[in-house]
Amino acid sequence: MLAEERALREVRHDLAAAGLTAGICVRDLRTGRELALDADRQLPLASVVKVPLAAAVLLRAEAPAAPFALSDSLTVTEEDRTPGPSGLSRFRHRAEIAVEDLLYLALGLSDNTATDLLFRLVPPATVTEELRRRGHVDVTVRHPIQALHDSLLTRLGADQEHLALALAARAATGEGGSLVPQLDVSQANSGSARGLVGLLADIWSSTGAWAERLRALMGTNLLRQRLAPDLESDAARWSSKTGTFLTLRHEAGVLEHDDGQRFAIAVLSESRVAATVQPAAEAALGAAARRLHDVLRDAA
């Protein structure tokens, strides 16, 4: 349709103006209708990987002969800590915490330490196995969060952040490859916008307790600076997970309207601007998601 083509063209242009390239997929979960921009492009997932991980953990805990229960407690010490801005990564003392609460920290606060503790229960290869079992072939999990921290940024030191970002932005070797292993889709946790929307559709259509729990957990996401300001309102609930690493800015979630309409939205983006905090990029991504959502919603 004309309106859809025009929207895609303008969104691509606006993102480019903000220094971004992105894969975007918006799907009406009732009708399956989709509006997509480079939606099959694979990108490293960054913290969005916490969604397939949580799905695998919940599915495993529900399985007969489950190797662990959600109420099992773990002790978190200094050695367990993965760097990160929130949650257990910021704890300064030993803590005892249940598996189900680790899930909350990983999804609600994007807690890296909680995430890597969960990866010890369900390793990356097992998460990928669960994904394949449910038919998701475009999302692949290969390593815990800790691996992201053996990156350029860690080696160069915090005062060299700008250099690390500038180098990362120029390290692309084409076809999703990169000189920075964490940015190379054949070595990193990776996925496409369409693949993530497929996973979200699965989570939002499944009647299992695991899916219900996961939908609620994604609703607790406290990081709402990217797409949420353009999507949520008193009449529309946004449940999602963000991912941010070096030049990557992602978010994937479901917008549930009061009238019952639901849209799965995944945005995976890469910036060529060498700055960590980019309000203009956040705003451009939010506006792009909003625009495609609106066109899809009104072209019913």
Added chain:
Amino acid sequence: MACVSRPVDLLPACEAFLAVVDRGSFTVGAASLQVSQPVVSRRVATLERTLGGQLLQRSTRSVALTRYGRAVLPAVRRVVEATDALREQAELRRGAPLRIALPLELGTAELARFSADATAAGTDVEVLQDVPSRRAQLLADDRTDLAVLPAAADVARWRVPLGLGSREDGLPLHLESLRPGRGAGSPRLLWLLPEDDVTHVRDPLERYRDRHGLAASQLRRAGSVVAAVHRVLTRDDLVLTTRADAARCGLGWRPLAGLTLVRGRLLASSDPGRPATTDADLVELLGRLLTGPGDASEGDGRAG
């Protein structure tokens, strides 16, 4: 005291008495009433008999009021003046058209057609056009006989769906797509016309606006239809209106999605004792006028 036995005789008697007093003479008074002097004398005598007392002191040269005559004179004068007012009003309104206050959006051609059809159906009408609040005022002031007034959908006689007048026709539109982005320029506005600036339309719209993340300033009252259409044409804004009204303004129209708003109307009469539904032909003509050919409308409702 004698009572007024035959009230039909009282009025000519009062007129005769007043004419004689005002002219100061039976002869001149009779001339002013275009009757003969003996007739006037007889009528004054009738009044004196009826009221049970002498009203005039007659002498050869002049006529003077008695004390009793002076006492009843103001009341007699009021009776005569009230009668004159009655005759005058009756003369004025006899054969005058039925006045009806209608919305501003209706065009000359369709109003002329409506008037012609009303005449053919046996009622001459005079059309007044104004905004809703002033139509109600005209009715309250008795300056119109009937008025078409806004009404909530459940009490309206006529209902027409409201949608969005826009540059082009299109599919149903969710107003939430007007939500402003971060750092975006000035957002599109939705204009509310005086005709729909009523609580049963404005309140749900404001509630929708606030629940869906639109800015408070995105819902605006338009001073006039022309001002609103101007903004649609120059700024790609939207105006809340019916399909037929959009066509009248040369605009496209899109139905509202996710929000049902109706322009409801009822027919109000200046006579509270008489519902404005007595003339079925006129009501039907009004219905046709108010629910244009492009409107998917509902016909006759309950209340009048």
